[in-house]
Amino acid sequence: MTKGSVRFENVAKRYGEVTALKPLTLDIAPGTLCTLLGPSGCGKTTTLRLIAGLESASEGRILIGGEDVTNLSATYRRVSMVFQSYALFPHMTVAENVAYGLTVKRMPRREAQSRAEAGLEMVGLTGFGDRLPSELSGGQQQRVAVARAIVLEPEVLLLDEPLSNLDAKLRRHVREEIRQIQQRLGLTAVYVTHDQEEAMAVSDRIIVMKNAEIAQAGTPHDLYERPASAFIADFIGDANLIDAEIIGSGQTKRIRVDGIDHKLVMQTTLTGAVKLVLRPHQIALSATPRTDSIPAEVSYAAYLGNHIQYSLTSNVGEIFAILPPLETPFRRGDNLFVSWRSEDIRLVSQ
Incomplete structure (x- = not known):
């Protein structure tokens, strides 16, 4: 020493x-x-x-x-x-x-x-x-x-x-x-x-x-x-912690969220029920659905100059999203669809 x-x-x-x-x-x-x-x-x-x-x-x-x-x-x-x-x-x-x-x-x-x-x-x-x-x-x-x-x-x-x-x-x-x-x-x-x-x-x-x-x-x-737990994921930077389940095995593993299957590109030893960790800036919002998107409703929107914060209610709980300013921003009460990139997924145990 x-x-x-x-x-x-x-x-x-x-x-x-x-x-x-x-x-x-x-x-x-x-x-x-x-x-x-x-x-x-x-x-x-x-x-x-x-x-x-x-x-x-x-x-x-x-x-x-x-x-x-x-x-x-x-x-x-x-x-x-x-x-x-x-x-x-x-x-x-x-x-x-x-x-x-x-x-x-x-x-x-x-x-x-x-x-x-x-x-x-x-x-x-x-x-x-x-x-x-x-x-x-x-x-x-x-x-x-x-x-x-x-x-x-x-x-x-x-x-x-x-x-x-x-x-x-x-x-x-x-x-x-x-x-x-x-x-x-x-x-x-x-x-x-x-x-x-x-x-x-x-x-x-x-x-x-x-x-x-x-x-x-x-x-x-x-x-x-690489948070080791839901506590770390939530404490170090804002995070959406979404209930999910790992299904399949080996190369066929997928992540199921609200009955919808998503690609699982990361390596993990976790099985069964898990928490999906998504940062607010990793959330994508759209007025049109995708095959793997989740319906949600805007409950709060705040313009903060260089970005807009959105809180949304959905079947998987409240979702917090941060997006760049839009020419026509979403408003409270808008029905939208939430999605994310498979490579942005992080998982922690329940």
């Missing part, structure tokens, strides 16, 4: 009879950004706090850079944390906030100031050192929090829901900046969020958690294209 790596060996966390994290084994490679993703209460923040040393493991070992830090307090771990609230001192200047951790470690004042200026330069805030946090935008305050963390030269940078206090447009801008800083400095970063789009945008690897354990881990592409 090299500098900046993180390893959990059967690490669990319990509070009395409540299990916050089931025995967990994971590896985070140095220089990568790994996101812990999942709904509230899934164990992702507990995992982050265990890395930081803010929680102690009930069992198992935690290694950072190959060193066993299981019993080390947060003070002695080479990690820095960016909190959801930023936790900037309002009475201190930006430069004083960035240098705070260095001064606590009794670094000489002049050296701490120099490191703080370098940190602000790394996050694109040169010249902002004399301002107070209240004089900065939310995105700038977030970058100050990142600068304060990285000037400590951590082996691992931890980010706990770092964008949750920003509006949607600013979130996109700041997440790009955080990713660029991480890549430029070659930092190992562990990022916690419940926002799947955010996770896909910044991550080398995503660990999706559910019920205090790992549901699936992989690259954003792997999780989106």
Whole structure:
């Protein structure tokens, strides 16, 4: 294991009879950004706090850079944390906030100031050192929090829901900046969020958690294209989950949906009842039927500039579709026919 790596060996966390994290084994490679993703209460923040040393493991070992830090307090771990609230001192200047951790470690004042200026330069805030946090935008305050963390030269940078206090447009801008800083400095970063789009945008690897354990881990592409379960398919990007059945065997396998047989071009070991996974942009809508199409009625339509969202009711449940703008868009109450390409089909167990 090299500098900046993180390893959990059967690490669990319990509070009395409540299990916050089931025995967990994971590896985070140095220089990568790994996101812990999942709904509230899934164990992702507990995992982050265990890395930081803010929680102690009930069992198992935690290694950072190959060193066993299981019993080390947060003070002695080479990690820095960016909190959801930023936790900037309002009475201190930006430069004083960035240098705070260095001064606590009794670094000489002049050296701490120099490191703080370098940190602000790394996050694109040169010249902002004399301002107070209240004089900065939310995105700038977030970058100050990142600068304060990285000037400590951590082996691992931890980010706990770092964008949750920003509006949607600013979130996109700041997440790009955080990713660029991480890549430029070659930092190992562990990022916690419940926002799947955010996770896909910044991550080398995503660990999706559910019920205090790992549901699936992989690259954003792997999780989106090859979900291991209905939960992953629905959580990583919008998905239509349609009841289906695999019939036949070998080269004659087909997928039956609402009594209609469709080609099955993908290889699968699944048999019997399954869930058909179709992304909204993979749905085709037409006013005329095909031999394998499903009748549906438009229950909702929303024009969003570069695309139109449709919700449709059908015999197989509600279907969500995203289409490019049409010269004559479909309207609520229109009777349409839903179809898809055989190569777009993904299957998960019921």
